[in-house]
Amino acid sequence: xxxxxxxxxxxxxxxxxxxxxxxxxxxxxxxxxxxxxxxxxxxxxxxxxxxxxxxxxxxxxxxxxxxxxxxxxxxxxxxxxxxxxxxxxxxxxxxxxxxxxxxxxxxxxxxxxxxxxxxxxxxxxxxxxxxxxxxxxxxxxxxxxxxxxxxxxxxxxxxxxxxxxxxxxxxxxxxxxxxxxxxxxxxxxxxxxxxxxxxxxxxxxxxxxxxxxxxxxxxxxxxxxxxxxxxxxxxxxxxxxxxxxxxxxxxxxxxxxxxxxxxxxxxxxxxxxxxxxxxxxxxxxxxxxxxxxxxxxxxxxxxxxxxxxxxxxxxxxxxxxxxxxxxxxxxxxxxxxxxxxxxxxxxxxxxxxxxxxxxxxxxxxxxxxxxxxxxxxxxxxxxxxxxxxxx
Amino acid sequence: xxxxxxxxxxxxxxxxxxxxxxxxxxxxxxxxxxxxxxxxxxxxxxxxxxxxxxxxxxxxxxxxxxxxxxxxxxxxxxxxxxxxxxxxxxxxxxxxxxxxxxxxxxxxxxxxxxxxxxxxxxxxxxxxxxxxxxxxxxxxxxxxxxxxxxxxxxxxxxxxxxxxxxxxxxxxxxxxxxxxxxxxxxxxxxxxxxxxxxxxxxxxxxxxxxxxxxxxxxxxxxxxxxxxxxxxxxxxxxxxxxxxxxxxxxxxxxxxxxxxxxxxxxxxxxxxxxxxxxxxxxxxxxxxxxxxxxxxxxxxxxxxxxxxxxxxxxxxxxxxxxxxxxxxxxxxxxxxxxxxxxxxxxxxxxxxxxxxxxxxxxxxxxxxxxxxxxxxxxxxxxxxxxxxxxx
Numbered sequence: 105x106x107x108x109x110x111x112x113x114x115x116x117x118x119x120x121x122x123x124x125x126x127x128x129x130x131x132x133x134x135x136x137x138x139x140x141x142x143x144x145x146x147x148x149x150x151x152x153x154x155x156x157x158x159x160x161x162x163x164x165x166x167x168x169x170x171x172x173x174x175x176x177x178x179x180x181x182x183x184x185x186x187x188x189x190x191x192x193x194x195x196x197x198x199x200x201x202x203x204x205x206x207x208x209x210x211x212x213x214x215x216x217x218x219x220x221x222x223x224x225x226x227x228x229x230x231x232x233x234x235x236x237x238x239x240x241x242x243x244x245x246x247x248x249x250x251x252x253x254x255x256x257x258x259x260x261x262x263x264x265x266x267x268x269x270x271x272x273x274x275x276x277x278x279x280x281x282x283x284x285x286x287x288x289x290x291x292x293x294x295x296x297x298x299x300x301x302x303x304x305x306x307x308x309x310x311x312x313x314x315x316x317x318x319x320x321x322x323x324x325x326x327x328x329x330x331x332x333x334x335x336x337x338x339x340x341x342x343x344x345x346x347x348x349x350x351x352x353x354x355x356x357x358x359x360x361x362x363x364x365x366x367x368x369x370x371x372x373x374x375x376x377x378x379x380x381x382x383x384x385x386x387x388x389x390x391x392x393x394x395x396x397x398x399x400x401x402x403x404x405x406x407x408x409x410x411x412x413x414x415x416x417x418x419x420x421x422x423x424x425x426x427x428x429x430x431x432x433x434x435x436x437x438x439x440x441x442x443x444x445x446x447x448x449x450x451x452x453x454x455x456x457x458x459x460x461x462x463x464x465x466x467x468x469x470x471x472x473x474x475x476x477x478x479x480x481x482x483x484x485x486x487x488x489x490x491x492x493x494x495x
Numbered sequence: 496x497x498x499x500x501x502x503x504x505x506x507x508x509x510x511x512x513x514x515x516x517x518x519x520x521x522x523x524x525x526x527x528x529x530x531x532x533x534x535x536x537x538x539x540x541x542x543x544x545x546x547x548x549x550x551x552x553x554x555x556x557x558x559x560x561x562x563x564x565x566x567x568x569x570x571x572x573x574x575x576x577x578x579x580x581x582x583x584x585x586x587x588x589x590x591x592x593x594x595x596x597x598x599x600x601x602x603x604x605x606x607x608x609x610x611x612x613x614x615x616x617x618x619x620x621x622x623x624x625x626x627x628x629x630x631x632x633x634x635x636x637x638x639x640x641x642x643x644x645x646x647x648x649x650x651x652x653x654x655x656x657x658x659x660x661x662x663x664x665x666x667x668x669x670x671x672x673x674x675x676x677x678x679x680x681x682x683x684x685x686x687x688x689x690x691x692x693x694x695x696x697x698x699x700x701x702x703x704x705x706x707x708x709x710x711x712x713x714x715x716x717x718x719x720x721x722x723x724x725x726x727x728x729x730x731x732x733x734x735x736x737x738x739x740x741x742x743x744x745x746x747x748x749x750x751x752x753x754x755x756x757x758x759x760x761x762x763x764x765x766x767x768x769x770x771x772x773x774x775x776x777x778x779x780x781x782x783x784x785x786x787x788x789x790x791x792x793x794x795x796x797x798x799x800x801x802x803x804x805x806x807x808x809x810x811x812x813x814x815x816x817x818x819x820x821x822x823x824x825x826x827x828x829x830x831x832x833x834x835x836x837x838x839x840x841x842x843x844x845x846x847x848x849x850x851x852x853x854x855x856x857x858x859x860x861x862x863x864x865x866x867x868x869x870x871x872x873x874x875x876x877x878x879x880x881x882x883x884x885x886x
Contacts, residue, residue: 143839173839177815181835189831404535440580444572447868448534455539458846488805 107312108337113229113481115392119361119388120480125338125369127262128307129185132160133367135476138195138393138468143168144178144188146466147398148459153188154438157463158373158470161192163261163393166199166255167223171238171245175258183260186390190386194391195263198252198294198314201373203236204270215358230287249293253311255303261309265340266294268314269370274348284327287316295334312338319352321359328363338369339394345374353385361388378472382432382494385476386485397469401461404450405470406430408421411493416463424446436460499701499728500760504872510779511871516760518584518653520576520700522553526776526867528860529586529784535569535579537857538789539850542581547827548854549861552583552653552782554608557590557646558614562629566649574651579643579744583594586654586784589643589685589705592733592764594627595661623682632876640684644702648692652700656731659705664737664747671709675718678707686725703729703762708742709713712750718799729760732780736765745774752779763766769863770806773885776867788814788860792852795841797821799860802884810850813838826858 113122125132139146141162146154147306154162160331164184169175178187182226183192202223224245226278228235233248249267256264269286298311310395317323331339342358344353357372364370371391372384381392404418406429417429428438429446437446437460449457479485489495504513522659530537530545532553537545545553555575560566576582593614615636619626624639627699642659647655660677662670682704689702704727708714722730732751734844735744748763748865755761762782763775772783795809808820819829820837828837828851829879840848863883880886 143843143845144836144841145845145847148850150850168843170822171834171840173814177835178814179831181817186834187836189836218588423564424571427571442572442578444564444568445535445578445580449536451563452534453560454534454536455846455849456536456541459541459850 106337106367108308109367111366115386115485116483118386118485119391120385120485121388122477122480123369123390125193125310125390128309129159129191129193129262132193132389132391135381135473135480136391137381137473138163138391139398139466139469140393140395141167141188144184146419146462147402148455148462149466153463155191155192157466157487158474159192159466161195162190162257163195163197164188164261165202166196166252167202167247169259170199170255171224171240174321175255179258179260185252185260190398193262194259196256196259196261196265197373198265198267199247199251199255200234200267201270202251203234203247204272209355220466229286229489231286231288231467233267234390249290250297253294253297253301255307263296263338264270264309264311266291266311266313266336268316270340270346271316271318271343272323273319273343275318275347277320280320283318284316284323287314287327289301291331291334291336295336299335310337310338312336312340314342316343316362318343319356324356324359332363332368334367336368338362338371340373341370342373342434344372345376345394345401352448354381354387357384358388360367364388378492379494380493381472381476382489385480392466398462401465404457405462405465406461407465409492411478411491417443417447419447424448429461429464430468433464433467434471437464438469455467497728497758499699500758500775502567502757503767506777506871506876507874508579509876511776511867511876512781513871514760514780514781516701516781518552518585519700520582520584520653521551523782524868526550526772526864526871527782528772528781528864529859530789530860531556531736531784531786532579535560535575537853538793538865539853540848540857542579542828543565544854545581546583548857549865550583550857551556552586553581553654554586555589555650556593557587557643557650558593558638560650561590561646562615562631566646570649570651575758576651584699585650587647587650587652587656588764589640589656590646591625591643591658592661593598594638596627599844620677624658640681641688644688644692645684648700649738655689655700655702657682657689657704657714659707659733661736661737662707662709664710664734664739666709668711671714671735673712674709675707675714679721680703680882682722682725686727690726700704701728703731703733705733705764706751709734709735710739710747712862715747715750717756719751723754723756723759727759729762730755730762731762733764735763736785741771745778746770747779748775748778754812755779769883770885772863772867773876773880773883776871785835788856793849795848795852797852798856800883808834808838810838820852820855821859824855824858825862826855828855828858831855 108126111123123134128276142165155383224236240318269283271283299482317327317328369390372389405414420445425443473486479488499517502514514525533556613856615627615630643658660674660683704722706718708718760781763780780801796805813834866879870879
């Protein structure tokens with residue numbers, strides 16, 4: 105293995121595995137779900153609450169922090185960890201996705217969660233990089249692979265991500281090829297910039313390369329071989345959860361997995377829902393990020409084990425309901441509040457509503473991941489799938 | 496004194512005093528500032544956080560909880576304390592103010608804070624009570640003194656308040672007299688209903704009567720004598736902070752104070768700012784409620800000892816500021832975050848912004864009250880006034 109990555113168990117029934125990623129700010133026990141804290145805050149939670157939820161790492165968005173308050177200001181203030189009072193690991197993205205996701209040249213929004221992404225307007229995409237207009241004040245900026253790595257380095261991210269071109273769905277063969285060529289070029293340049301910056305750096309930040317290739321098998325295979333042969337510390341799979349049917353997403357990952365080396369952790373971007381989590385862990389994915397639990401919480405969608413794995417607490421049937429959000433849930437919210445009170449907070453748009461629902465939804469995910477980790481070790485993943493109605 | 500009220504110190508230099516109010520859910524050490532939690536929640540805080548801030552009691556609004564979710568539902572669910580997971584004292588208002596404050600027949604909004612009050616539309620005010628339309632769905636309701644007390648009793652409030660007619664400012668002599676007659680009638684009926692409901696009740700809820708009389712000395716004096724002669728447990732002063740100049744408010748309170756008995760605690764409604772707090776404590780007021788610190792927090796107005804006792808953290812000068820909100824402040828926010836981060840959270844409208852600013856502002860008030868209590872005991876109130884630039 106590598107100094108920063110250790111596989112601790114392999115499942116006997118599937119490709120599932122448990123492992124440990126070592127970062128500059130602590131360990132991540134995998135499989136792990138990574139909540140999103142776009143602006144350097146998981147919406148409504150203090151870092152102490154994040155820690156109490158056993159959340160190991162969260163995602164912040166390079167695009168947003170670059171434009172506001174600026175990566176240089178964050179560096180001056182001691183880096184992202186000090187800035188947001190979180191001393192655990194942080195992963196950043198390359199910044200490209202936010203530009204592409206609302207860009208003129210892309211053809212799809214990001215599945216169900218596009219409102220979470222308030223990106224800039226794409227102006228021009230070239231080999232050099234991406235010209236775009238800020239969503240805040242309309243100013244023009246150029247994001248290059250070098251710039252992306254510099255920003256992530258300034259933020260002092262623990263896991264840096266190479267700039268890629270997230271191919272929209274659907275894309276024809278020619279579009280997909282052209283897009284993949286950009287990803288190739290930008291991957292090489294991202295890695296070179298990273299190596300330059302990391303030289304003589306006392307602690308090792310990790311860098312992930314990203315596999316693209318749309319829904320074409322040989323492009324995905326070519327991309328996988330290309331990225332795995334470079335000196336990236338981890339492998340990200342991108343260009344999924346962009347509006348395609350769920351089955352297609354599984355198909356793509358199934359092409360990639362057999363070609364991946366064991367000695368690098370694997371991240372799947374923008375996934376997922378409860379059934380996705382189970383399926384992709386069984387396929388051999390180590391980490392996931394998704395805005396779903398936090399965004400659902402703010403919409404009053406409460407996660408539960410019953411399919412489709414959420415219900416709407418704003419419905420009037422909960423007006424007098426003395427039960428907790430979920431029976432037997434041990435989270436702070438369920439231990440102390442009734443559905444009736446949380447229903448009331450949502451109806452009156454009280455800030456505490458979003459807070460209590462976020463705590464429940466993230467606790468739900470953490471519990472799920474804990475159970476899955478144990479089940480991998482004891483080869484009982486099917487039991488957990490049954491418990492969560494995911495079979 | 497009374498079983499529920501004890502004066503523990505009297506200042507040698509002023510009418511200021513310290514005391515203890517005993518309620519069904521614990522003691523309140525006075526002088527005390529009472530934050531507002533309109534819907535059964537101090538916006539953005541959990542009850543554990545409220546407790547950590549040494550907040551002894553908070554205010555909930557009868558009007559709002561009556562209409563949504565309904566006092567009977569809250570009673571079924573075990574009362575307001577269980578409903579909102581707060582086992583300390585709670586004070587309710589009569590519900591009248593919210594109706595009047597936006598009513599057609601009233602002539603002024605409530606000073607600077609009217610947007611916090613989203614009341615119904617007043618339809619008709621009679622001796623019997625007040626007909627109004629709900630701000631939620633337009634349905635018509637009648638609030639009588641009896642109804643107000645029943646609702647507060649159902650909520651299981653620790654300090655119940657008699658229904659009064661809050662005379663708008665300015666009011667001519669005839670308007671003020673007519674309004675005061677309503678308050679007299681409603682005070683008697685509120686007390687009678689309270690006594691009926693409290694009969695055979697194992698624990699004693701407290702009830703406060705309210706002094707009105709607009710800005711007419713003899714009306715205020717008549718009102719004071721009337722209310723103090725009834726069997727109310729505490730005295731509230733209403734009809735202030737309704738848009739009049741600050742000096743007028745002091746004048747009115749100065750007419751009332753000499754006529755008040757010592758054996759009942761005194762509450763001043765809707766006050767106040769830092770200078771108000773000092774002035775009225777010196778005049779002999781025991782408790783205050785005001786939305787200012789919580790509302791200011793949500794607007795990015797950070798309380799500080801420097802006159803005018805707040806600054807706007809949203810201003811761009813704070814973009815790179817590594818200092819805490821206030822130097823030497825021991826609150827959770829100041830101990831862990833920079834102005835730059837909180838500025839960033841406000842600019843990006845993150846929920847954590849309102850949360851962290853609320854903690855600071857309420858801590859600021861609690862610190863102020865602690866210092867004032869100590870200073871009354873040592874006759875050093877002027878020193879604290881200097882510290883807070885209130886001389």
